[in-house]
Amino acid sequence: MSRHLEVREVLQRIVASARTLVGAEYAALGVPDDHGGFAQFVVDGISDAQWRAIGPLPRQHGILAAMLKDTAPQRLADVRDDPRFGGWPHAHPDMSAFLGVPILDGEDIIGALFLANKHSLANKSRADEVFTAHDEHLLRILAAHAAIALTNARLYERSRELTLAGERARIAHDLHDAVSQKLFSLRLTAQAASALIDRDPDRARAELAEVSRLAAEAAEELRGVVIELRPAALDEDGLLPTLSSQIEVLDRAHAARVSFTHTRVRALPSAQEAALLRVAQEALHNALRHSGATAVRVELHPGRAGRGAVLTVTDDGAGFVPDDVRRAGRHLGLVSMRDRAAGVGGTLRIESAPGRGTVVVLEVPGG
Known part of the structure; x- marks a missing residue:
């Protein structure tokens, strides 16, 4: 997980690792937003077609909401029997055994892992298996590593955003200093030429020649800024x-x-x-x-x-x-x-x- 720096890739790696680690049929990882929904929600074990058929991202309700408020893991023999269970969309696969573990940054819950339908390697056909205390222990260890990987990835993306913001500020400086002043002079010179064209054609021609020179300089300066935008090798x-x-x-x-x-x-x-x-x-x-x-x-x-x-x-x-x-x-x-x-x-x-x-x-x- 720690080798990856893109947040989305880190989330996908976490959820796939969790599903493999405890032998679950389905796995999901939700990162909450501040508006009762999920900023990001990734799944494993569900095809792209199934995921599209399920519809919009879930809201924070039922067992999902509980997982984002309580730092204690949730291990259920059948999630459908829990009083907090609120159902799921028509295209959603049927799930029973459930294991949920929060991803913590200190005391803050920055995400939650949801695992469903336990299937051990020795008993793949059994649908009534439940997640064990050992599964929960393993998943808590994974969640601790996931918190570090996710925090690092977020810091990397934030650093990259700040770098891009700095580049935008520099380019704005360059455009203002190197190009906009030239264009301002060009406009004034063109206005002077327009005013002189009837009463002093020779001076008007000289002003238009200056317009041409300034336009060429502005184009050259702009090319320089564009070249600066190209990533060096x-x-x-x-x-x-x-x-x-x-x-x-x-x-x-x-x-x-x-x-x-x-x-x-x-x-x-x-x-x-x-x-x-x-x-x-x-x-x-x-x-x-x-x-x-x-x-x-x-x-x-x-x-x-x-x-x-x-x-x-x-x-x-x-x-x-x-x-x-x-x-x-x-x-x-x-x-x-x-x-x-x-x-x-x-x-x-x-x-x-x-x-x-x-x-x-x-x-x-x-x-």
């Missing part, structure tokens, strides 16, 4: 080959000389590798598009005591004043780079001065 190739490949392409595509030197870096957590790659891409973009550099050098080496990594991007371009927050922070994407560094516990240092080029240094700790 970090998982397949690793950080060094991915960086090396991208820098080789940039060296061929631009007049500036782009070089890459590195020494072997120990394996890093995926989030740190992604941050190093993205900061390198941002710094390279700035150097090649805005600085007028003739040479850009990228270096990647181990950090202090051989742990972590240090990325350095140096260009011989025009440089700028780092304290100029409006220009440096917004136009050159420094906010995005700083956010990425902070997100992985790293530090970002930027050294620049007019006419003296720029050095961007990102250091990430060891994993």
